[in-house]
Each structure stands twice: as structure tokens, then as C-alpha cells.
Amino acid sequence: MEGATFNRDEYLEYIAKPRPFKDLAVHDVNIRILSDVALIHARVTLTTLADGVAKEALYTDAYQKRDGTWMCVAACAPDPIAIA
Secondary structure, rough: OOOOOOOOHHHHHHHHEEEOOEEEEEEEEEEEEOOOOOEEEEEEEEOOOOOEEEEEEEEEEEEEEEEOEEEEEEEOOOOOEEEO
């Protein structure tokens, strides 16, 4: 869903669906804590079930510490592309 924007309820519905991939792995995790904000960058790899193609994507999440608890306040995860 390249370029999609979700509100909270739409996102929760989207991530609750069965995923069309297997072998999800996270690599190269980089966490930068900037006071009460943390930026998390990483690369994920997976294999799509429909065609068995290995793919990867980079993503960034932003967390904010609220009342002592880290909460995700923004996420950017583009559609994975085939690994050449």
C-alpha cells in the first residue's frame, strides 16, 4: 500500500490481517535517543507467499516517552522491493 496514510483504527485493522509473507527478519537496527524522543531505523527482509520473491525495505519509527512509557508516534514503512 505504497503512499497510504492510516488513522489509528485503520492501522490497527490493517496490521491485524494475516500477512502475505514469511521469514520476516530485522537487520541493521539503529536507535537514536534524543531526550524524550527516539528514532529507530532498520532494514527488514521477507519472502512473499504469492510468488516466493525475497524482498527488503527500510523503515523509520519515531517514539516519544509519555508518562514514563515509550509510545510509537509515527512510522514510515514503504512497500518492500525485490532483492536483486
